Amino acid sequence: MRHHAPAMATVEIRELSKRFGKVDAVRHLSFDVQAGRVTGFLGPNGAGKSTTLRALLGLIRPTAGTATFDGKRYEELEHPSAAVGAVLEDASFHPGRSARNHLRVLATTGRHPASRVDEVLSAVGLGDAADRRVKGYSMGMKQRLGIAAALLGDPEVLLLDEPTNGLDPPGIAWMRGMVREQAAQGRAVLISSHLLAEVSQSVDDVVVIANGELRAQGTLDAVLGGDDAPETEVSSEDQDTLAAALTAAGATVQRDRDKLLVPGMTPAQVGAIAAKAQVTVLGLAPRARSLEQAFMALTAERRS
Amino acid sequence: MSALLQAELLKLRTTRTFAALIGSATVVSLLVLVLGTTLSDFETEEDVRAAFAGDFTGLFILLLGAMGMAGEWRHKTITSTILAAPDRLRLLVAKAVSYAMAGVVVSFVITAALMIVGTVILSSRDQVTLDSATLLDIMWRNLVVSAYLGALGVLIGTIVRSQVVAIVGILIFAFVVEFTLFGLVPDVAKFSPLNGAPGGVIDVSFDGDQTDLLAPGIAALVMLGWVSTLFAAGAALLRGRDLT
Numbered sequence: 001m002r003h004h005a006p007a008m009a010t011v012e013i014r015e016l017s018k019r020f021g022k023v024d025a026v027r028h029l030s031f032d033v034q035a036g037r038v039t040g041f042l043g044p045n046g047a048g049k050s051t052t053l054r055a056l057l058g059l060i061r062p063t064a065g066t067a068t069f070d071g072k073r074y075e076e077l078e079h080p081s082a083a084v085g086a087v088l089e090d091a092s093f094h095p096g097r098s099a100r101n102h103l104r105v106l107a108t109t110g111r112h113p114a115s116r117v118d119e120v121l122s123a124v125g126l127g128d129a130a131d132r133r134v135k136g137y138s139m140g141m142k143q144r145l146g147i148a149a150a151l152l153g154d155p156e157v158l159l160l161d162e163p164t165n166g167l168d169p170p171g172i173a174w175m176r177g178m179v180r181e182q183a184a185q186g187r188a189v190l191i192s193s194h195l196l197a198e199v200s201q202s203v204d205d206v207v208v209i210a211n212g213e214l215r216a217q218g219t220l221d222a223v224l225g226g227d228d229a230p231e232t233e234v235s236s237e238d239q240d241t242l243a244a245a246l247t248a249a250g251a252t253v254q255r256d257r258d259k260l261l262v263p264g265m266t267p268a269q270v271g272a273i274a275a276k277a278q279v280t281v282l283g284l285a286p287r288a289r290s291l292e293q294a295f296m297a298l299t300a301e302r303r304s
Numbered sequence: 305m306s307a308l309l310q311a312e313l314l315k316l317r318t319t320r321t322f323a324a325l326i327g328s329a330t331v332v333s334l335l336v337l338v339l340g341t342t343l344s345d346f347e348t349e350e351d352v353r354a355a356f357a358g359d360f361t362g363l364f365i366l367l368l369g370a371m372g373m374a375g376e377w378r379h380k381t382i383t384s385t386i387l388a389a390p391d392r393l394r395l396l397v398a399k400a401v402s403y404a405m406a407g408v409v410v411s412f413v414i415t416a417a418l419m420i421v422g423t424v425i426l427s428s429r430d431q432v433t434l435d436s437a438t439l440l441d442i443m444w445r446n447l448v449v450s451a452y453l454g455a456l457g458v459l460i461g462t463i464v465r466s467q468v469v470a471i472v473g474i475l476i477f478a479f480v481v482e483f484t485l486f487g488l489v490p491d492v493a494k495f496s497p498l499n500g501a502p503g504g505v506i507d508v509s510f511d512g513d514q515t516d517l518l519a520p521g522i523a524a525l526v527m528l529g530w531v532s533t534l535f536a537a538g539a540a541l542l543r544g545r546d547l548t
Contacts, residue, residue, distance in 0.1 A: 020548075051548070058390055059383060060546035075390035086387055092380030094319055101318040109311040109388035149384060 010035045010157055010188035011056065016065035018051050025051040026212040028065070033190045035156070038183045040203035040220070041192035044299060048212040049192040050089055053161050057086055069157060081110035085150030086159040087143070095135030099126055099145050102134060103152060112152050120148040125174070139166030147178065158182055160191040164198045176202040196295050210299035223294055232262045232270045235283040245277035246270065261287065308389055312402035321371060326410050329364035330417065336360070337418050341425040346432050353434065355422055356442050357506045361414045362453045363478065366498070369403040369457020370470040377465045383547055392542045396462060400455040400535065407454030408447050415446045442506070445520070449502040452527045456497065459531065462538035474498070490516045501526040
């Protein structure tokens with residue numbers, strides 16, 4: 001069982017930028033990933049998630065900034081594959097090689113005990129298919145094999161790029177459980193996805209990027225609740241009067257059946273306006289934005 | 305480095321490409337030898353020497369190296385390879401050395417088979433055969449050239465990255481460009497990387513004109529120059545390349 005000091009950032013991204021030709025794939029990106037927590041790295045396709053992960057792994061050279069593990073670049077780590085395990089989006093395998101042989105090659109390259117091959121194959125549920133050639137594997141089996149490869153060195157950090165791609169519902173459930181289990185053992189887990197609903201159940205923290213820039217970061221609750229953009233739903237005995245009072249106070253009011261939705265105002269603010277307008281309030285509550293809504297709002301803000 | 309070497313050799317052993325290419329090299333080389341020794345007269349030691357040294361093994365080893373390295377990009381296994389071994393320079397050295405070693409082993413097996421089969425056929429036909437010292441001389445020269453071609457193939461695959469382009473390019477260069485050079489400017493062609501310099505080491509010219517060949521020592525230095533040049537180019541490309 002692993003135990004890490006939770007206050008220490010295991011992964012540190014600082015002012016990371018990467019330009020491909022005329023395209024800024026990542027711009028001045030900074031965030032941390034803590035040990036023992038699962039951090040969701042969220043953004044639409046093309047947001048710069050994979051570029052960031054590849055810069056972190058030394059596969060691409062940043063234009064500026066740093067991406068380090070406990071202060072060291074990936075290639076500076078004494079035993080990289082024992083410190084960091086990664087599953088990249090286009091993780092690929094020689095189609096003619098069996099899963100067992102694929103892992104044997106990686107274990108040999110990374111100087112890991114040969115016994116780890118069978119251990120990780122069992123851990124991901126591929127023990128029975130270990131000697132089949134990979135070209136006969138389903139997408140889900142390939143994802144599991146990628147996870148097995150990442151776990152070979154029993155690493156302290158796991159980086160997973162879109163790991164639920166191509167997985168069926170049982171596979172996604174397995175992935176969620178596996179990710180939580182790894183974090184519970186003290187590992188820092190960074191999991192990127194554009195399918196927000198698929199990671200929202202397994203992450204502690206989220207980092208949202210769009211167009212290569214950081215849009216939000218914090219705990220899942222903070223970002224989900226939209227602290228920076230409150231929304232309140234209210235019902236009263238006289239909706240027309242209340243709506244007029246809210247509008248007069250500068251709010252944009254939306255009607256939703258028998259409720260009024262008031263973006264940009266907290267329940268306290270709405271309650272105060274209702275009291276001033278002498279309208280009896282029947283119900284007043286903050287409206288929790290879904291991660292999808294928060295994500296859309298975060299990525300849309302700078303488009304307009 | 306030894307772990308990287310072991311891993312590269314394991315990669316070679318765990319796909320069918322290696323077995324298929326080596327099987328093809330063995331079959332083609334033996335077929336040519338059997339037909340030649342059965343149908344032709346071998347009146348001099350030079351004739352026999354050419355039969356034992358001028359086979360297709362080198363070409364297959366060259367293609368194997370190129371396909372092995374370019375295949376890392378084709379199957380995108382280069383990413384997991386570099387994640388396990390981030391020092392790209394060491395990786396390239398290991399890859400080149402492992403294919404050189406594979407070339408030596410394969411060449412030893414095929415050359416030995418050619419020598420045994422050829423000697424049996426020639427003896428049965430009362431033709432000229434070679435003594436063991438000469439056979440040993442042919443053997444070590446073949447091994448040196450095979451090691452060179454294995455490493456050269458890896459370096460070509462590093463630079464080209466496409467298996468198809470590498471294979472077609474090698475075949476065109478070996479059978480069109482260099483043959484044309486030998487016809488037009490033999491003094492230049494004898495320095496060429498695939499037929500010229502290797503021909504000098506094994507002391508067999510593909511067109512039978514020994515005057516076109518470099519002395520073995522000079523030829524070995526030229527081969528070293530080719531490997532060094534391609535290694536420098538391959539290393540620069542591999543180290544500077546973003547793996548997106």
